[in-house]
Amino acid sequence: MSDALSALKQFVYATYALPEADWEALAVIWKPFKAKRKEIITAADTVEKYLYFVTEGVQRVYYGDDQGREATLVFTYAPSYGGVIDSMLLQQPSRYCYETLTPSVFLRAAYADLHELMSARPDIEKMVRQGLSYTLAGVLERLVELQCYSSEDKFRKLLQRSPHVLQLVPHKYLANYLGIEATNFSKFINKVKI
Numbered sequence: 001m002s003d004a005l006s007a008l009k010q011f012v013y014a015t016y017a018l019p020e021a022d023w024e025a026l027a028v029i030w031k032p033f034k035a036k037r038k039e040i041i042t043a044a045d046t047v048e049k050y051l052y053f054v055t056e057g058v059q060r061v062y063y064g065d066d067q068g069r070e071a072t073l074v075f076t077y078a079p080s081y082g083g084v085i086d087s088m089l090l091q092q093p094s095r096y097c098y099e100t101l102t103p104s105v106f107l108r109a110a111y112a113d114l115h116e117l118m119s120a121r122p123d124i125e126k127m128v129r130q131g132l133s134y135t136l137a138g139v140l141e142r143l144v145e146l147q148c149y150s151s152e153d154k155f156r157k158l159l160q161r162s163p164h165v166l167q168l169v170p171h172k173y174l175a176n177y178l179g180i181e182a183t184n185f186s187k188f189i190n191k192v193k194i
Contacts, residue, residue, distance in 0.1 A: 053079070152188060
């Protein structure tokens with residue numbers, strides 16, 4: 001089994017113990033994919049065709065408005081799933097872009113293959129539903145942070161949850177993700193100790 005598939009299996013089994021036959025059926029739908037730095041993998045107004053599993057690199061999902069402003073919604077990096085998940089699952093045009101921030105390596109599974117497996121194998125459907133439930137819980141927690149926390153508290157929460165992102169993600173994107181000014185972000189790096 002390739003290193004990437006081994007990492008995917010470990011990631012899956014950390015949250016849901018699939019029967020071995022289901023894992024074997026799932027493993028065959030994943031194909032390798034590479035992207036360069038600053039490459040748009042999924043553009044707004046297109047339908048996401050894949051679920052990605054990140055093995056190398058850093059990516060972001062962001063929203064861009066008609067005035068050129070961007071809102072970074074989420075970062076993905078190894079080991080995690082990536083892509084514009086709502087567009088993929090609903091098979092509707094995305095409102096968001098999925099972009100690499102660094103050269104990136106993935107496994108990716110086509111929506112049609114994943115959908116077929118979810119329909120035929122209840123444990124795979126349960127695994128996907130459980131993953132979506134964790135994702136929704138994280139989104140709700142993030143909404144509370146964005147709406148109720150001070151800038152410094154948002155920064156502290158980010159460092160508590162994911163201290164390694166300061167080394168992975170350019171600071172301008174982290175500031176945007178937190179909804180704070182880049183100058184304030186720089187001040188917090190020097191001021192806040194976790």
